[in-house]
Amino acid sequence: MLEFFQLKTIEEVLALLERFPVLAAETIPLQQAWNRVLAADVAAPADVPEFDRACMDGYAVRARDTFGASPGSPAWLSISGEVAMGAVATQPLAPGQAQRLATGGMLPPGADAVVMVEYTQELGDQTIEVYRSVAPLENVVQRGEDVTAGTVLLRAGARLRPQDIGLLAALGVAAVPVRRRPRVAVLATGDEIIPITAAPQPGQMRDANSYALAAQIMACGGDPQPLGIIPDRLEAWQAAIETALAASDLILLSGGSSVGTRDLAVAAIRSFPDAEILVHGVAISPGKPTILATIGGKPLFGLPGHPVSALVIMDILVQPLLAQLLGLAGPEPPWRRRVTARLSRNLASAAGREEFVRVRLRLADDGLWADPILGKSGLISTMVKADGLVRIPLHTEGLEQGERVEVRLFR
């Protein structure tokens, strides 16, 4: 059976990814929630802070008692007590009085401002001089000023950063609903592929991709499940895909898309009754012979066996699929992992494909330069030397030396 597949553009493939549903939520302890993706909006259950408190070390005062105070003409206040940390300030502050308190301390009734300790001097135990006037509410965080009860603070789809974790802790959220980490099965295919601990005979290659892909899956917040090396026989591929379907959310067939094996890949995928091949060939270089299929609603990518092509496809196509499965809100903002640099030499482009060129960044006196890395796309060492990728758009003849280009930085 001869089949013709039309190359799809990157945008067409990205649009197809939207069909795959977001993974289920799970609730985990806050300690483990860093870098996970929130599965529900979080609203503040109460005001933060729950009381008016000092945000500087110093003295609680009535602001009007300090009006006009200066080093030449200080205000004198009598010390009527001290607010201990963690204690309820019960003793009211009368006019002309001050009470010591530290950052975070509760304002006593009657006080409406805090004078920083730097602008005071104690005269014995009973009196302070104040050298600067404070306005009402100065150096005070009012009840609800940080967070008002009921406000939605973090939205579903946010990746939790350290400060987000801190806010959740401040709100008493000890268990957080997050998306399950996508389990990603990695099947290395090819009769020439051997375990990395084996010594290759001529014609054989070590299984670099299982390791590189697993690392990239981790970098994207997924949980890699390497299923080993699968020999190039239909039954072996069918069995491996069946195992992977049962235990994972996404299947990566490394080396399942080149001329030698793509018929095998197509046959193995088609042997499942609910399979559909969505993409067979993408207008991208490197990485053209990429397959995207769905089996029983689960996505499967057939990746080129070339490590460089596989890593580029991971970055350009598989990472967005993982973001889709995680329910990440929106695409990565354009200022993340992107820099602008000038290209240090001309780059020609193959017609009809988007090209991704490996570049190394170099900071010179006249700014940041992107040096294209020469070498065939099969050489993994070129990826190791590179800091990122420059995209040559589809309908251009290439890029010129000195042109400003956007560099997608590697993780």
Added chain:
Amino acid sequence: MLEFFQLKTIEEVLALLERFPVLAAETIPLQQAWNRVLAADVAAPADVPEFDRACMDGYAVRARDTFGASPGSPAWLSISGEVAMGAVATQPLAPGQAQRLATGGMLPPGADAVVMVEYTQELGDQTIEVYRSVAPLENVVQRGEDVTAGTVLLRAGARLRPQDIGLLAALGVAAVPVRRRPRVAVLATGDEIIPITAAPQPGQMRDANSYALAAQIMACGGDPQPLGIIPDRLEAWQAAIETALAASDLILLSGGSSVGTRDLAVAAIRSFPDAEILVHGVAISPGKPTILATIGGKPLFGLPGHPVSALVIMDILVQPLLAQLLGLAGPEPPWRRRVTARLSRNLASAAGREEFVRVRLRLADDGLWADPILGKSGLISTMVKADGLVRIPLHTEGLEQGERVEVRLFR
């Protein structure tokens, strides 16, 4: 005892961090090495590839047999066999012959180039037409072309990315020497601090910092060890520091540096015979009351209790210390986690301190803008709204609306 400490600049503090030694190395399986820091140079034990191989699907040929070939005047070659994947190509290629092979396949003796399958047509089983000439070595990766035996490929101090893991796998490096992850003890101090699951009474605050700091430690490649909430008593602090010294590489005292407790912190640190306080106050805002000490050669940071100040100090000072302990090669390059944007309003600066202002990034038609986030520095919600920090240098009066500023992006 009254003591005077001179505020140190950020650069002075960073210079002091260099005294702390790099942690020991450990050898771990390659599967776990992603994002770890290499502890030794890795040289290639052998050539990669170890044989001349095809980097395209097609036919192994003698290049000269294709010279002058075109669609109008194809070259005819006889098919003398096929090189199976993973097999040694033993059958020599005679002039006028071609052998089928796939990407990665070994070149047979006598062949010096590969014609891509796209430029050929099979005429029966025995003959192909070739429509394009190939140069010698075209579509061939020569032995050692990716990596030559003995070349140093990855240097000690490199953080391992997916492609680096792939290269190590290709070289058969199944166990990797990396730096131990820094164990970082986090001690939350303060009588007003309560566990996050408790309901705060007036005057009390939940322990947000232990969680936020732990997340930031993870983001920097460290291993957080939260040691709980320590009451404000000298013996309690001494005991907690002693526990931390035994089990960790770096101690963070959250809330141990403000007016109310800094004497306690200094006393607790000084009670250890081999302690030295290196820094007591940094010319930075927020985060001025920061302590850096060494006890028996181990570093200790006293961090402000304000979550925002603590997180800023983590980013500006503690992260470089973790990089030092990890032996990370060089500072983070200036194109990492940095973007240039225009400031949307004037920012005044306090004299004598470097200020770090929280900003949110906004992409408009006329480019990227940094919107300063208003609100007192004690409000953790301001960090949650922000994408990064803008630095106002020490000896400036501030920054002007429309000025181009560098934004340090949060992780």
